[in-house]
Every structure is written in C-alpha cells, then in structure tokens.
Amino acid sequence: MKKIFFIFIGWLLFASGTYSQIVNGNFESGRSAGWIEASQGGYTLIGTGNFFASTSIEPAVNPRSGEWMGRIGGYSYEINAIGQNVTLPNISPLYLGCYIQTRSSSNSECSGLFVGAKISILINNQEIYYDYLCQYKDLHEWTAAYIDLTLLAGQTVQIVFKAEAANSVWSYLYIDDVFLANNITAVDEQQLESDYKLEQNYPNPFNPATNISFFIPEKASVTLKIFDNLGREISTLISEELSSGNYTREWNAAGYPSGVYYYRLQAGSFTETRKLILIK
Numbered sequence: 001m002k003k004i005f006f007i008f009i010g011w012l013l014f015a016s017g018t019y020s021q022i023v024n025g026n027f028e029s030g031r032s033a034g035w036i037e038a039s040q041g042g043y044t045l046i047g048t049g050n051f052f053a054s055t056s057i058e059p060a061v062n063p064r065s066g067e068w069m070g071r072i073g074g075y076s077y078e079i080n081a082i083g084q085n086v087t088l089p090n091i092s093p094l095y096l097g098c099y100i101q102t103r104s105s106s107n108s109e110c111s112g113l114f115v116g117a118k119i120s121i122l123i124n125n126q127e128i129y130y131d132y133l134c135q136y137k138d139l140h141e142w143t144a145a146y147i148d149l150t151l152l153a154g155q156t157v158q159i160v161f162k163a164e165a166a167n168s169v170w171s172y173l174y175i176d177d178v179f180l181a182n183n184i185t186a187v188d189e190q191q192l193e194s195d196y197k198l199e200q201n202y203p204n205p206f207n208p209a210t211n212i213s214f215f216i217p218e219k220a221s222v223t224l225k226i227f228d229n230l231g232r233e234i235s236t237l238i239s240e241e242l243s244s245g246n247y248t249r250e251w252n253a254a255g256y257p258s259g260v261y262y263y264r265l266q267a268g269s270f271t272e273t274r275k276l277i278l279i280k
Helices: none
Strands: 006-009 011-013 036-039 046-048 068-073 079-087 095-104 117-123 126-132 143-148 156-165 171-181 185-188 209-216 220-227 233-242 245-252 259-267 270-278
Touching (some): 068 079, 068 156, 156 171, 209 259, 233 259
Antiparallel strands (some): 006 143, 011 185, 036 079, 046 068, 068 171, 079 156, 095 143, 095 171, 220 259
C-alpha cells in the first residue's frame, strides 16, 4: 500500500469545520472512553505524560493538550493498538487529523525493513499507511498529520492505530488530538523540505530592526551571527541546539552606524552568509 496517503506537515491550519465523531479524541476522558485498547501483554496504551515517563526516553514527551495522550509500539515485541468505530460525516473533502511524536531506541540500526516498530493506520482493517520507527527520523515535537477519507464520507468505519514491534523492544508512536476536519490549509510548506534554508532578511534595507528567518530539517547545533563590513563579529543572535523547524530572530541595530553588514547561519555542516543594509 502506498505511503502517500499519510503526510506530515509542521504547521497546519484546519480551517473551517471540525467534527466530534471521534470520541475522546484528545484522550482527556482517560481510558475506556471511546478508544478500545488491544495489548497482548495487557499494557496501558492511554495515559498521562507522567505515566509514560521513563529515563530511557529522551527528551520526555508531554501531551499536546491536557494531561492525557495515546502511545503504541515497543512493549517487548508485542502487537498493540487503539481504535474505535466512527460514523464519518457526509462531507467533501474529509480528513482524519492527529498530532504525533515518536521515540526510538538509540541502539536501533534502522538499516533493514524489519528494524524498529512497524506502525500502521488501518481503516476497516485495510492498511492505508505504514512505516518503521527508528532513531534517525524521530519526531521530538508534536507534528500535525492527516489522511484523506473523502471516499469514505458518510460511512461507519473502524479507525485503528496499530503497532507491530519487530526488532526493537521499544519504538513508540505518541498520539494526541485526533479529529475529523473538512479543510486543511498548509500555512508553511517549508516543513516538507529536506534542505537547510537561510532567507533574506526583511525588511532590507532596514532601520533599526530586521528579521532573519531560516529552516533546519533536523536537530542541529545552530549559530546565527552578525558581522560588520570588515568581517568582525559584532553580535550573536543564536548559539544553541535547535530541533527541526522554522525560526525567526530579530536584530536591532539601533547602536550601530549605517552601512553593509552580514549574517551567517551555521547548522551542523551547513553554512550560509547573506548581506543586509542598515540605513539611518
């Protein structure tokens, strides 16, 4: 089954119309409310951030909203799942949306098809998405995702999030805020890019402040510095480790004379320098 039905997007606006057919979609009603848990070993699949906390999981995962969330995967190689029967609204288009994070064993090789937990999304027992969790592509921030269910609008279906732990004793998918919506607008499609990107500052020329934006596709040690026309470093805007995503920093040059300056982004092995002009 093709994977293109399940698309990860960093910033999404689910614009007009969300629907409540998903019972306990944010998991705040706790266990045994809407979702059916299926675990061979009897493990709890819906819990609080504190319940799921572990020194083996870094960084820790907190629910996107409220105190509760779902988690599948891991658990000593067993199969587990959460699901419920849903009568879909008869609208077009129609999307199943949710927010996800992942955590995987740092010992996982991620080099073969059966390394890491297999995660599947099933509709009426038909697998419409699958992937294998492994360390190199962990999502350490809540990330929006959707599946197009337009062809099933008006039907009663069984929606299941299922994990089959293969060669990993723990590779987890965390789920929160599951819902149905009839419109999705991508606010910032840069999250779909795979390359680093440094934008031209705006405004430019400027007086006295300007914004510098950039995108990093993965966690990296990042520095963003300002240099004068002689190449002397005069300001450091960022010097820290950042997760993947889009960032904007302001440089206020109120204390500097008019002239040409440069800003340089270094992130991992990526380096790029651009020119900015201060006019007073």
